[in-house]
Amino acid sequence: KVFSRKGIDKDSRTLAIEEEEISRIEKDYNEEIGIVKSETTKSVVGLLVGKKVNKATTIGKVSFAKGQEIEEAQIAKMNLKDMVKVSVQGVDEKTLLGMEASAKEQVAILKSMLEEKVTRLKKGDDLSPGVIKLVKVFMAMKRKLQVGDKMAGRHGNKGVVSTIVPEEDMPYMKDGRPIDLILNPLGVPSRMNVGQILETNLGMAARANDKNMATPVFDGAKESEVRELLREGGCSESGEVSLIDGRSGQPFRQSVMVGYLYILKLHHLVDDKIHARSTGPYSLVTQQPLGGKAQFGGQRLGEMEVWALEAYGAAYTLQEMLTVKSDDVEGRKRMYEAIVKGDTHLNPSLPESFNVLVKELQSLAIDVELIESGK
Known part of the structure; x- marks a missing residue:
């Protein structure tokens, strides 16, 4: 798709693309109007066929005698505007006129939508400063339905x-x-x-x-x-x-x-969502792994997951999740060194999020002092 800045002279290629798009929009508009008119006509014919005429009526080339039963072949020769003029037993004239008015209203709405689309197309696009023309190429990918979609x-x-x-x-x-x-x-x-x-x-x-x-x-x-x-x-x-x-x-x-x-x-495909992280970027403030696939982030361990681990009694797993696998900078370094040496012992220290909490409390003029055990 080609985007052109407002107010500049369009070249022949841009004008040709614009005309093609306008003709496509007009074709869709004419099809929609045809559907509205045909559906309304079908509904009116359904109401009139088989009913008896109240009074002798002649509309164009079609004539009805009083008490005559309307046949579909007869009324099919008439247009919607003439159909609603036929007075029959058991059908209120207001109903027919209301159906015609509703069709006219829908056509008017479609016409205003067409005019709005064409105006928007001719007006040009809002582009960044210094950009005169922008070309975007859209690619379609075929994905078969699979488990997880x-x-x-x-x-x-x-x-x-x-x-x-x-x-x-x-x-x-x-x-x-x-x-x-x-x-x-x-x-x-x-x-x-x-x-x-x-x-x-x-x-x-x-x-x-x-x-x-x-x-x-x-x-x-x-x-x-x-x-x-x-x-x-x-x-x-x-x-x-x-x-x-x-x-x-x-x-x-x-x-x-x-x-x-x-x-x-839906456009939520498992191929686009699958994501795994080993080591990756950390937040500067909290030192916790970033979130989301785009940032190559980690998985969030929320309150409910913590409760599940507590209830299960997995104390060391929980400690590891909340320290060395998250925001314990010193513990992370020690763990890496231990893995290199072949040592499997966990030696966590203080998470960085605690230091953030202390700093936030200090900003509220509340001092926090840490007391080491045994002193």
């Missing part, structure tokens, strides 16, 4: 892949179809995100009935409606299926919920 659904149900097995080892249904993904049911009661269960059931119903489903946020499908759709598709009302273990060939004792769920692979 993060995945999530649409209900906050995130998690990492724990194991990947051959297709023949996965549980399968009686008709031989294997399961693609297994989710732990313990993830539902703790987070109370029941939406994932309803989505699974609705996905199964949609697949069985070969229909696309839409469930708006405040007007979603009710449980009773999902059950009805499952019944229509010839599935179990509960959404549960008897599965067979792919490894043993024996059926599971309990039936399992099976359906279709939207699962996304």
